[in-house]
Amino acid sequence: MKKLLLSSIAFVFLLTSCGSKTKGELVGVQGNKWYPEKPYGMELIPRGSFIMGKSEEDQAKVLNAPTKTVTVRSFYMDDTEITNSEYRQFVEWxxxxxxxxxxxxxxxxxxxxxxxxxxxxxxxxxxxxxxxxxxxxxxxxxxxxxxxxxxxxxxxxxxxxxxxxxxxxxxxxxxxxxxxxxxxxxxxxxxxxxxxVTKLKYKYSWMDIEAAARAAKKGKGSRKDFIRHEELEIYPDTTVWIRDFEYSYNEPMHNDYFWHDAYSEYPVVGISWQQAKAFCNWRTKFKNDDQKSRGKQFVNQFRLPTEAEWEYAARGGIEGGTYPWGGPYVISDTGCFMANFKPQRGDYAADAALYTVEAKSYEPNDFNLYNMAGNVSEWTNSSYDPSAYDYVSTMNPNGGDQSNTRKVIRGGSWKDVAYFLQVSTRDYEYADSARSYIGFRTVQDYMGEEDSTQ
Incomplete structure (x- = not known):
């Protein structure tokens, strides 16, 4: 009886082996092929190395951006700043x-x-x-x-x-x-x-991977210890148009800028760093809810760019350029201003714009990104430290100190002089602050291209 049982087991095993699609070979887990779509409204920024920092004269003498050769991985970036219309979609949701x-x-x-x-x-x-x-x-x-x-x-x-x-x-x-x-x-x-609008609060959770990794190295903590829960009001602070400028009549901007259709394609402002992070979380969820409904694999997260990614993208592949268009001048050879900023003392309208302009204004840089200089400064994911370039990695550098509430902003804005438009100029604002001259754009890590044969 025992021999008969063993023979039956061996026969079943033989049938199973014969019917195996792997033929006993190490072929890996067979999953679905990954054919990612190019994210809507984004441009692919190819991986590469560049000299980060002020290779030109540091006129302000802040000494916070010494030159350093770094490498960044490929990523997608919004071709414009996030607009009022796009942020309103978040608010409406x-x-x-x-x-x-x-x-x-x-x-x-x-x-x-x-x-x-x-x-x-x-x-x-x-x-x-x-x-x-x-x-x-x-x-x-x-x-x-x-x-x-x-x-x-x-x-x-x-x-x-x-x-x-x-x-x-x-x-x-x-x-x-x-x-x-x-x-x-x-x-x-x-x-x-x-x-x-104070009742329009967004709740989300995220995993503090960096803290978890450091704790794991010491053998401390469990997964739940590193899940962070956030809840915050997400409506833009429209009062920034009044508070940012004492003794200035900006009431029309306060009343109309965010909600009126006339400003739909203008960059959203009055957004804090925390609100920009919440928008990134929502954009990921919004996309993946649709992916789930169509039975497709989830996409990776949308996020704020690191300081290095932002500067690399702003340079547009031009080595040593002062501005996104490369040259050291802010006026073209035809006498036109190249960006929206404050070209002369008190003369905001000299460049034909008093406040912000539509997100797709002026010529894009060589990565097809608009307004990487001027219009609005942009939040990055990096925390500001004057000496950060001395210690951050040369590979995908990021000063992401969670305890540091000073966050790097880049690109200069409609109310700034030309120095702040330079691709290497560093500035910061506090994470809970909102300004009439600060907006943001998002990025997403590159994970391959769509198969054109499908």
């Missing part, structure tokens, strides 16, 4: 999500489901058990009540369009939720009642 969450929670508290109509049509998806997946039911049974509110992780119903016209509200419960999103009646004027 957050407003939509918060509204749907409030509607779903109230429907749950009232015990109203989709079949009852009204606010019930916006109930959590798992409330309709006939449509809930096995996984939804499992999560509801095992994780319900966990988290700060007890509703974390439950799927929102995004199939139903939100109703913003007060005359079409489906019931009083819906009206109650919508009313809670707006500023109080006593704070409105001229018959206009706006959404309370």
């Amino acid at each position: 957050v407003k939509d999500s918060i509204t749907r969450t409030k509607l779903a929670i109230l429907a749950d508290e009232l015990g109203i489901g989709p079949e009852e109509g009204g606010i019930g049509e916006y109930a959590f998806k798992d409330a309709d058990t006939t449509r809930a997946s096995v996984y939804d039911k499992y999560m509801l049974d095992n994780y319900s009540g966990m988290g700060e509110t007890g509703y974390e992780g439950r799927a929102l119903n995004k199939d139903e369009e939100l109703i913003w016209d007060t005359s079409e509200y489906p019931d009083e419960y819906y009206a109650e939720v919508m009313d809670s999103l707006y500023i109080p009646e006593e704070e409105s004027y001229n018959g206009q009642r706006s959404v309370d």
Whole structure:
């Protein structure tokens, strides 16, 4: 009997081996082929080495950018600064999500489901058990009540369009939720009642990989110790147009710049470093939600560029150039200004622009990037240290000290003199600050090109 059993096992093993697609060879795990798409609105910056720092005269004598040869990996970069229109997409998404969450929670508290109509049509998806997946039911049974509110992780119903016209509200419960999103009646004027932007908060989590790696080397800490949770208001600070300039009439910019369609293609300003980081997280999530819905592999994260990446991209492959266009002058041979800045003392309009200009203005550099000098200064991921160039790595250098709240800004802006437009000039602002002259653009690590034969 024992011999018969062993023979059966051997026969099954033989059949399994014969039927194996690998034929017993080490072929690796067979996954799907990776055919990445070029990110929309971005340009590929090829890997390379360059001399980072002030190879020309350091007129300001700040001595914070000595020359250093460094190498950066390939990455994609937005061809323009993030515009008001693009950032409004983020704001609208957050407003939509918060509204749907409030509607779903109230429907749950009232015990109203989709079949009852009204606010019930916006109930959590798992409330309709006939449509809930096995996984939804499992999560509801095992994780319900966990988290700060007890509703974390439950799927929102995004199939139903939100109703913003007060005359079409489906019931009083819906009206109650919508009313809670707006500023109080006593704070409105001229018959206009706006959404309370302080309620537009974005929550996200991220893993502090650097801290985790250092702790792992010492054998300390567990994964949960390095998960950071963030929650912050994401609406731009429009008051910067007033606060940045004492005794100056900039009220029209405060009132109109972010929301009016006339400024849609202008760079967003009034954004802190933390808000720029939140936007990067949302952009990654927004893209990967779509990837998931189409059964495609996730893309890697969008992020702020390091200081080295920014300078390398700004140079456009021109060695030793003072500005993104290479030459040492800010006026072309035809007498036109090459960027939006303050060319003369107090004469902001000499370059034909008083404040910002549209993101696709002036000629792009040789990497096809617009306004890498002037228009708005741009946040980078790097922390500012005057002596950073003395100790950062020569490979993908980055001064990313989390405890240092001074963050590097680059490129100069519409209110700066030409010195700050130079590709090697370093400046900084505090991470929680927002200014009328600071914006940002994002990057994404390069992981291959799309297969043109597919």
